[in-house]
Amino acid sequence: MTEAMLGGGSDPILPTPPSSPPRARRSAAGSSSTWSLIDRLGLAFAWSLGLLFCAITAAIVIFLAVQGIRFLRPYMLWTNPKVSDTQAGSGGFLDPMLGTFIVSAIAILIAGPVGVGVAVWLSEYARPAGLARAVESTIEMLAGAPTVALALFGVLLFEAPVLGFLSTTSHGVVYGYSFFAAGAILSLVALPYVVSSVREGLQAIPNHVREASYAVGKTKIATIRRVLLPAARPSVITGNMLGIGHVIGDTAIILLLLGDTQTFQGVGHVPLLGILRGTGSTLTSYIFDNAPTGALNQPNKAYAAAFVLLLIVLGLNVIVDVFGRRSKELRWS
């Protein structure tokens, strides 16, 4: 039966009815022998590109893992970068690693709540329609905006004297480099991911769930807080993790707004606040500086840091995977 259904368009003789219904998806092998040459070439091309794609990924991961294991030493995880002539003496990357965590914490503390709010508004209110359009295109533009442009906007914004308390000030000149500045601008990078993920999650909840909640006397906002957001929690987590993933990977904003000092250079005497107002670096800027094109040029350190960064990104990916699957498992009947 498959002959007539797949390839035998020119065959005028009708086949005998199939004894069993045809399967919707067959394996790719086996059925392509009746295709024309072009189609078979196309399929072969698709196969080779698919395999090439896997091979490139495997090559990147394996290469980084090999280099990482070659050059990563445990001491690097708890020592700070030091100025040194040799790669052996230049310390580890404790502060850049902590910087990565601080920056993503600040960014997601801003982008998380704001993103959930925007997503709730877009999914549940969206009135007036003009504003909803404007918000949608804003989010879309933020997703497409070059991060260097965002970073330059940050430079402009945090140099304003009003915001001087967030960064270093000397003699009335505001420098505008700080963890606050970098985190705030990076939250703009994370925002679109949070919004689109949470919105998708909310829209997947069928309307009768809302109606049931109204029917027992809950107000709309109570419905959102007690019913919809808890139900969409996997999407909220996925969105935040995706956002963090992009924040961790960003370099341009860090280079422009974090001052790019190898270790934390705190400001003032309040312990934590001082660090947040001061300058520092993250793993990405550490790699950038240690690449052959950077200021420090220590490829071994760059490989080690890149391996650590890749592991963090991999971990985030696993979390996204787990919660993504969980949100798909939620069934509304």
Place this chain on the structure above:
Amino acid sequence: MDEDALELPQQGLGQDQRAELGLGALVCLVVAVLVAMLAFIVKEAWPSFAHNGLSWFGPGGNADTQIQRIFTSGDLDQKAQFMIRAWPLIWSTILTTAGAVVISFVCSLFVAVFMVEFAPAPLKLVLEPVVRLLASVPSVIYGLLGVLVLVPFIGNHLITQGEKASVTPVISLSGYSLLAAVVILTVMISPIMIAIFAEGLRSVPRGWLEGSLALGVNRWRTFWRIAVVTARPAMIAGTVLATARALGESVMLSMISGSVAFAPNPADGLIFFYEPSRGLAPTILHNTEELTSPPMKHTLFAFAAVLLFSALALSLFGWAAKQPMKRYFNVGGAAA
């Protein structure tokens, strides 16, 4: 969600309205931030455009020397210089972006089709996380791999001594090249395209495909004629997003595309691919320490403004291109 038809309980309206107003204010704030960003960047960029007029975008002279002159003119007590002819930088951005987008569009389309329809189940299980992983590898890691692996390879093995000698007075061919930039950029933006394309292809109703199969069209043709055509809005969404990413890519390109403001010339034949260049975004990153000089600051903001408005125009174009298809079939609307 259309909630107007629902009867809301009366007693809670006050609190409800407050919540709606609060969320509305938050949303307005987000829009205001974007508008403020556009306004401030244009305002800062204006002096550079005003002094150069339309020839800002044109060729003429060495952009690197012009940038250097702009920078030094801010230091001393001399008149601020704004003369810049940014064509080499713009040309480099166009070349790397267009090259990467065209290659990765073709590849991504095939990979997405393969992944959604033709891959055997185990491979399908591998491909999806692979795409997601590749999409989330930070650009600085791509840059590092490029600079430590691909650039030396191109410099030592692909470019011959004769080719190097032939252009020595003008530029040096060391592997920092258009080719390296396009290759790495392609690997960077393909996963974005593949993910969005695949999402669009998956949401094509199964019945449409089976209708075509039942008419005796083979699976390959069916998938290309029905699914790929139906998923066009997702293709546009993915391409727009990937192009925007390629346009704004600064870190990776500043590491591997070479750092001279040279406009690669297609008339040079094969050497064209080995020529170094530097786009707008890497130029901003390259000169961030010179933001202290006011004319330099205006010039860098002008670069950023060009990039930002290209990205905006791109998303506007994507929106406009999707409009005629929307009433036909809304595949990939969520991906946009």
